Amino acid sequence: MRATIIHAPGDIRVENVPEPTIKAPTDAVIRTVATCVCGSDLWTYRGINPVTQPQSIGHEYVGIVEETGSDVRNVKPGQFVIGSFIASDNTCPNCRAGYQTNCLHRDFPGGCQAEYVRVPLADGTLVATPEQPAQELIPDLLTLSDVMGTGWYAARAAEVGPGSTAVVVGDGAVGLCGVIAAKELGAERIIAMSRHESRQKLALEFGATDIVTERGDEGVARVKEMTDGVGADSVLECVGTQQSMHQALRSTRPGGNVGFVGMPHDVAVDGQELFFSHVGLRGGPAPVRAYLPDLIDRVLGGRIHPGEVFDLTLPLDEVAEGYKAMDERRAIKALLRP
Amino acid sequence: MRATIIHAPGDIRVENVPEPTIKAPTDAVIRTVATCVCGSDLWTYRGINPVTQPQSIGHEYVGIVEETGSDVRNVKPGQFVIGSFIASDNTCPNCRAGYQTNCLHRDFPGGCQAEYVRVPLADGTLVATPEQPAQELIPDLLTLSDVMGTGWYAARAAEVGPGSTAVVVGDGAVGLCGVIAAKELGAERIIAMSRHESRQKLALEFGATDIVTERGDEGVARVKEMTDGVGADSVLECVGTQQSMHQALRSTRPGGNVGFVGMPHDVAVDGQELFFSHVGLRGGPAPVRAYLPDLIDRVLGGRIHPGEVFDLTLPLDEVAEGYKAMDERRAIKALLRP
Numbered sequence: 081m082r083a084t085i086i087h088a089p090g091d092i093r094v095e096n097v098p099e100p101t102i103k104a105p106t107d108a109v110i111r112t113v114a115t116c117v118c119g120s121d122l123w124t125y126r127g128i129n130p131v132t133q134p135q136s137i138g139h140e141y142v143g144i145v146e147e148t149g150s151d152v153r154n155v156k157p158g159q160f161v162i163g164s165f166i167a168s169d170n171t172c173p174n175c176r177a178g179y180q181t182n183c184l185h186r187d188f189p190g191g192c193q194a195e196y197v198r199v200p201l202a203d204g205t206l207v208a209t210p211e212q213p214a215q216e217l218i219p220d221l222l223t224l225s226d227v228m229g230t231g232w233y234a235a236r237a238a239e240v241g242p243g244s245t246a247v248v249v250g251d252g253a254v255g256l257c258g259v260i261a262a263k264e265l266g267a268e269r270i271i272a273m274s275r276h277e278s279r280q281k282l283a284l285e286f287g288a289t290d291i292v293t294e295r296g297d298e299g300v301a302r303v304k305e306m307t308d309g310v311g312a313d314s315v316l317e318c319v320g321t322q323q324s325m326h327q328a329l330r331s332t333r334p335g336g337n338v339g340f341v342g343m344p345h346d347v348a349v350d351g352q353e354l355f356f357s358h359v360g361l362r363g364g365p366a367p368v369r370a371y372l373p374d375l376i377d378r379v380l381g382g383r384i385h386p387g388e389v390f391d392l393t394l395p396l397d398e399v400a401e402g403y404k405a406m407d408e409r410r411a412i413k414a415l416l417r418p
Numbered sequence: 419m420r421a422t423i424i425h426a427p428g429d430i431r432v433e434n435v436p437e438p439t440i441k442a443p444t445d446a447v448i449r450t451v452a453t454c455v456c457g458s459d460l461w462t463y464r465g466i467n468p469v470t471q472p473q474s475i476g477h478e479y480v481g482i483v484e485e486t487g488s489d490v491r492n493v494k495p496g497q498f499v500i501g502s503f504i505a506s507d508n509t510c511p512n513c514r515a516g517y518q519t520n521c522l523h524r525d526f527p528g529g530c531q532a533e534y535v536r537v538p539l540a541d542g543t544l545v546a547t548p549e550q551p552a553q554e555l556i557p558d559l560l561t562l563s564d565v566m567g568t569g570w571y572a573a574r575a576a577e578v579g580p581g582s583t584a585v586v587v588g589d590g591a592v593g594l595c596g597v598i599a600a601k602e603l604g605a606e607r608i609i610a611m612s613r614h615e616s617r618q619k620l621a622l623e624f625g626a627t628d629i630v631t632e633r634g635d636e637g638v639a640r641v642k643e644m645t646d647g648v649g650a651d652s653v654l655e656c657v658g659t660q661q662s663m664h665q666a667l668r669s670t671r672p673g674g675n676v677g678f679v680g681m682p683h684d685v686a687v688d689g690q691e692l693f694f695s696h697v698g699l700r701g702g703p704a705p706v707r708a709y710l711p712d713l714i715d716r717v718l719g720g721r722i723h724p725g726e727v728f729d730l731t732l733p734l735d736e737v738a739e740g741y742k743a744m745d746e747r748r749a750i751k752a753l754l755r756p
Contacts, residue, residue, distance in 0.1 A: 173646050173647075173648045173671070174648055174671070174672045174673070177671065177672065177673045178673060179672040179673045179696050181696075182672035182673075182694075182696050184647070184648070237698075308511050309511075309522070310511045310512055310522075320689075322689075325689060333511070333512070333515065334512045334515065334517040334520035334702075335512070335515045335516060335517045335520075340689075340693065343690075343693065344689030344690045344692075344693050345690075346689075347688075347689025347690070348686045348687065348688060348689060349686065349687040349689060349692070350685075350686060351658075351660075351663060351678075351682030351684075351685025351686060351687060351701075352681075352682045352683075352685070354682075354687070354699070354701060355678065355681065355682050355701045355702050355703075356520075356702060356703070357702070358517050358519075358520050358700070358701075358702040359700070360575075360698060360699065360700035361692070361698065361699045361700070362696070362697070362698035362699070363689075363692060363693045363696075364672075364693050364694060364695070364696040365693075365694070
């Protein structure tokens, strides 16, 4: 089959590799209908995560079940499925608590930018749609595998509720999905921090009520001005830098919450600052599996259209251009069709 | 009047000073019925907070209203009152959100280890009991001014709920009050981390179901063993050191919460560790004002007896011995009678 292999920073190729097979009785193999490039794949592409040998890449996918191991009960060949970027058994104490990305038996359906993918712990990881979805819904459903679920978790961790004011720090695909999530969870005011016109436009379309272009201390001051001088109820931190974390914490009112889903790079939180802020803080790899049934319903019911974050669609063979376009910020997110 | 003055680290004296007077129309002056020494007063006593000139000290108090400013409506002379260690108007957005210690107009009723205390923002800060309380309830009511309210906030910030497992890190007066709070909020299992026999005994009396004597990584391992390998739902961090924060975060299950009320000294939280833990974190100076009505009810109704944390009672004139006994850990907490 054709699969994406990264050989070195910046060196992405599609190559012929053996098709994956069932290794454990809890595995499934799916034929990929669509996959995409994640902001976190760019860390590898940029050499921030080292590449010591050629490796397969990609962790977002929707597809048709091709084959299942003998223990798989919840999905069957021919079904259209969506799965989390981390495989989970969905039965351990952490899964039952709704934190499937901290499953005691977690595993990884790696190498998803390919024609076929082996998904471990298929029963706990995959969710099938009631029937084959319409073609135009494929991009929306694909986002549920990671970015839309991650935006949703950011909003949940930030405890967005009806009537609240939410701020979204970061205007990448996850931040934009965070805007959708904040709206769906009832935020009355949604302030998107963005400097890019195309992203501002999408944020407004997704439900943002205000755009703030300032960053850092100036961004904090703008948010304070807009919120009676106290800060926002909920802030979604969708970047992962020290600056964005500071901005998020300082934009939140005492008693408010920051949900952080940007994987932190060299971020430290000062204990005394957090103490006097009275801000609640929770982050992590989003347990998107927990949200799949609900989010699938919202997509199939036409309530949300997160697939609009894909502003570039390419055949899998042109994956290298997808990475390049995202790296150069010409594209928000690239969808790939095997 | 007689008031406690700290002249230098370790040099605590009772001296004659002018009685406080009404300065603002929102002030009240109260005659102190009981006051006490706080763990945080020891920072000053030990020179960790610098003492550059003689200063009055103490922030916990119950008393009888002596005089009120012309704008005070909610309390009147002769009433028995309890107030927060931070004065708040109880009407600003932060107060309305339940974070009175972050009141936009907050002020400080300082120098409470004295015969009289001036309390700013009296209407927002003081709560009167329905009638003069019985003598034996004075110690219980006094704890509501700080330590019991702080333990309560720790449990609330850690989201202790019915049937949950709570861990209390720190066996000082606040940690012990945290045990009471966890029990009142419905925790089914309460693990107190303590190495001191007298404190272990009090923790058990207050509702702890288990005592763990190990600290650091060993303490974490013990808690994990006791909680299906995943950690506790809620951890109350009542110390404020880097070690205690690590211990608290690592003892909590993914999706669980740490409430931290030990004022952090040189504490930093690593962003990536917090991220992968999925633990929620909230701390701060406890908004004890928010809890006063409820906690007064629980004391007057005989449900809770937090006054038992006072294992030393002294006349105000012997305040120096109170500091010394607490500094040497001979006493958990010293009550002073002016």
